[in-house]
Amino acid sequence: MTPLPEHLRQATCARTQEAENRARAALAELAKAGKPISFTAVARQAGVSTDFLYRSPDLRSRIERHRTKAGMAPSAAVDLAGDSSTSAAVRALSARLTRQQQVHHEEVTRLRRTLEAAHGENLDLRRRLARYEAD
Template identity: 85%
Template sequence: MTPLPDHLQQATRARSQGAEKRARTALAELAKAGKPVSFTAVARQAGVSTDFLYRSPELRNQIERYRTKAGSAPAALSDPPGDSSTSAAVRALSARLTRQQQVHHEEVARLRKALEVAQGENLDLRRRLARYEAD
């Protein structure tokens, strides 16, 4: 693979530096406002990808430090206390969706079979018609 021309390398470097600066600003604003700091929150506010934040060792360390300092990492992973009805509702809706998908798959299979039969009958009728027209 050939190296990029100098002007493209400079543009790439400038774009990365701008993204890093926006991420640092977003991180500082979130921390100052007392909002939960997470990779997703910083990425959303800075307009960068979470992948960019994870790949930048310095930004990653800063975000992880703020997360552990604020204790927001465990809270983000678990359900809010007293909100078991939400997870039960999600499980119920998920089960319902699974059943609906199964019904739809069966219906599609039935319709495909019917279509195959109809196409076979159509082909048979066309062949018969071709024999009568040839006479």
């Protein structure tokens, strides 16, 4: 894999730094306003994804510290936020998996009923055959 040209690498770094600055500012605004601090709230305020916040060790630790200072344990915050702190990709894949599981469950149920009917027909045919062989 070829490395990125220098100008693209610099642009990427600048964009990442800008997003980090927006997230820090959003965190400060939320704390100053006394609003609940969560990954979702900071992401919405800063216009970044929650994945970005989770992947940034500095931002992640700051948000967790503020959340703990507010008296909200990380597990309680996750319970309140529900799946909103989960990335959109994970939620989409989970929904897709749930739909596939439901479709497969319905198909297995249908196949079991069909198999039961086939077993019944097979048993009936064996009994009829046994009657004819006995004659």
